[in-house]
Amino acid sequence: MPMRRRRPASFHAVLAVGLALATLCGCQRGREVEAPASAPAAPADPVAVAATPELKDVIETTPAYIIGISYPQEAVRYPPLARALQDYAAAVQDQLMQALGELKGRRPAVPYDLSLNFSLVAETPRVVAVAATGSSYLGGAHGVPLEQRFVWLPQMQQMLAAEQLIPNAADWAPVSDYVRAQLKTRVQRDLDDDHLDPDVYAEQMQMRGGMIDEGTAPKPVHFARFEPVMNADGSIRALRFVFPPYQVAPYVEGTQTVDVPARVLLPLVAPAYRPLFRAG
Numbered sequence: 337m338p339m340r341r342r343r344p345a346s347f348h349a350v351l352a353v354g355l356a357l358a359t360l361c362g363c364q365r366g367r368e369v370e371a372p373a374s375a376p377a378a379p380a381d382p383v384a385v386a387a388t389p390e391l392k393d394v395i396e397t398t399p400a401y402i403i404g405i406s407y408p409q410e411a412v413r414y415p416p417l418a419r420a421l422q423d424y425a426a427a428v429q430d431q432l433m434q435a436l437g438e439l440k441g442r443r444p445a446v447p448y449d450l451s452l453n454f455s456l457v458a459e460t461p462r463v464v465a466v467a468a469t470g471s472s473y474l475g476g477a478h479g480v481p482l483e484q485r486f487v488w489l490p491q492m493q494q495m496l497a498a499e500q501l502i503p504n505a506a507d508w509a510p511v512s513d514y515v516r517a518q519l520k521t522r523v524q525r526d527l528d529d530d531h532l533d534p535d536v537y538a539e540q541m542q543m544r545g546g547m548i549d550e551g552t553a554p555k556p557v558h559f560a561r562f563e564p565v566m567n568a569d570g571s572i573r574a575l576r577f578v579f580p581p582y583q584v585a586p587y588v589e590g591t592q593t594v595d596v597p598a599r600v601l602l603p604l605v606a607p608a609y610r611p612l613f614r615a616g
Contacts (some may be wrong), residue, residue, distance in 0.1 A: 389418045394425070400436060401448040403429065408456040414464055417488040420495065421454050421466060424484055428452060428472055435474040449473040452482060457563050460570040462612060464488045465563045467578075469591075483580040483591055485561045489612075498556040500606065505555070507604040511596055512554035515577060518594045519548045519584055544585070551584035558583070564612075565595055571614035573598050 391407035405425050411418045432450050452470035459465075466486045473479035487496040502508055523544045527537055552558055561578040574595040581587040599615040 388412055388415045389422060391418055391421065394429075399447065400443050401432060401450070403432070403450045405429075405450070405452045405454075407454050408466065410456050410459060411454070411464075411466060414488050414490060416493070416495070417464060417466065417486060420486050420488075421468070424468060424486075425452060425454075428482060432472060432474065444475060446473070446475070448475070449479065458566050460566065462489060462491055462570065463564055463566070463572065464490060467563055478587070481580050481591060483561055483578055485563045485578060487562070487564065492608075496609070498559050498562065501609060502556070502601075502604045503606050504604070508554035508556060508559065510600060510604060511559060511577075512552050514596055514600055515552050515559075515594045516548055519552070519592065520545055523548070547586075548584045551579060567614055569614070572612050573614060573616075575601060 389412070391409060391412055393407060394403055394405040396403040407418075407421060411421060428450060432448055436444075436448060450470070450472050452468060454466050454468050457465045457467050465488070468482065468484040468486070470482040471479035472482055488494075489496055502511070523541065527540055532540065559577050561580075562575045563578070564572040565574040565576055567573045574597045576593050576595050579585070579592040579594075581590060583592075585592050597615065598613040602610060602613055602615055605613065
């Protein structure tokens with residue numbers, strides 16, 4: 337659960353603007369910046385696995401743009417995972433370069449910026465996970481947060497995707513219900529702390545609740561970003577689902593996460609992946 341923050345008196349004015357901007361889904365000067373999809377979940381090609389890519393940090397500074405990308409060197413032990421990280425970084429770099437190209441040689445008023453950090457969040461013989469966090473600024477009022485997660489299963493030689501983890505579409509409903517309850521309880525607690533007038537309280541709950549319901553509809557696409565929370569024995573005790581700004585909360589609230597415990601997930605998870613989990 338994110339650290340609680342003391343918010344200024346103007347927070348609800350900013351929140352109202354943030355909620356209005358939510359429909360823009362991160363648009364900048366009419367441009368919708370979309371996070372590139374994660375790597376395919378199909379089993380890796382044994383020939384491709386043999387080639388180990390290099391993961392070189394990137395630092396570029398020019399009058400028109402700034403790029404900083406850092407990789408965990410541990411990922412080179414898993415070539416398909418390393419390539420997935422490179423592909424994601426290349427995709428967001430391409431977005432920046434395309435935006436610059438549209439300026440037709442003009443320098444942006446404020447340099448465009450890409451900051452991306454890949455960090456290793458789990459590494460066991462059965463599960464390796466990397467988090468990608470950062471931001472991309474292509475003009476406008478603020479940058480667009482970048483959030484992506486990569487879960488590689490070394491023994492199965494495949495990337496784990498949400499639609500594989502829980503293949504039955506109807507089984508996403510319990511996950512959705514659990515996540516919604518956690519997020520709405522968090523919002524309710526924050527609003528209670530603000531001691532709002534009843535009408536304002538009800539309005540805020542309705543707006544924020546609507547964002548949560550829409551952003552957590554029981555479909556795999558809404559839960560595509562997740563990372564394992566590990567037990568000491570290397571099993572998964574929970575999955576931490578990650579929701580970038582605008583998906584379930586306004587920009588000012590930042591990225592939201594909810595840990596869904598194994599006891600909720602295990603009845604829903606495909607049989608092939610159940611041995612990865614341990615409840616309790």
